[in-house]
Amino acid sequence: MSYSERINITFGETRLEGVEYFWEVMYSPLRRGKVGWGMAIEVPAVLEMIRLVAEGKASAGQLVELLERAAEKVRVDHEEREGETPWGADCPSEGCILCEGAKEEFAAIVEQTRVERLRFQDPTTYPYARGKRTLHRTACSEAERGIGSDDPRWARDDVQDLRSFAHERELSSSWATFMTMLTAEDAAGWIATRTGPRGGAQYKLCKICRPSIPQAST
Ligand SMILES: [Zn+2]
């Protein structure tokens, strides 16, 4: 989850107060794993720093060192607070075995999500949606939540999504769906496979949308 904080940066004789930075954002695939990876910093403050260099009040080397130190401090603070592995450290900038290994599975879930979301738009053909155990009507708010967001305004970061999936087994609803859309026929089949020989049900019917149990047409 990204968040912002402020730091004071002292540069030569100049002190920049309350420079805003963001953390856990902007994971550029081109600069993966480099110092400061995932961190964003207020552009007006950056301009001011560069201007100081241009005016000869500090050297470019000092500026680089200062920003690197700030980024490392943020990373270490974060690590201590959250008790997490340093971000990026477990994922090398190139040829990450974990990310490579998860690529196919990731692509399959992305594709499946695309298909399910298309089907979700067609409730006449796909009147039912199911999660792991529960059957819903497609119109149910729970089904909508489970199908997830594909809001195009939501900037997706495929590389970061893949990384979270590969390293942390994290499925975010921004790219993965938790629902399977069903025709009435599919739903009847699913219910049948989850009904024991004595009629025991290994499924649930959603208490919000109360779907009727579909009957197989054959
Ligand atoms: Zn990786």
Ligand SMILES: [Zn+2]
């Ligand atoms: Zn429901």
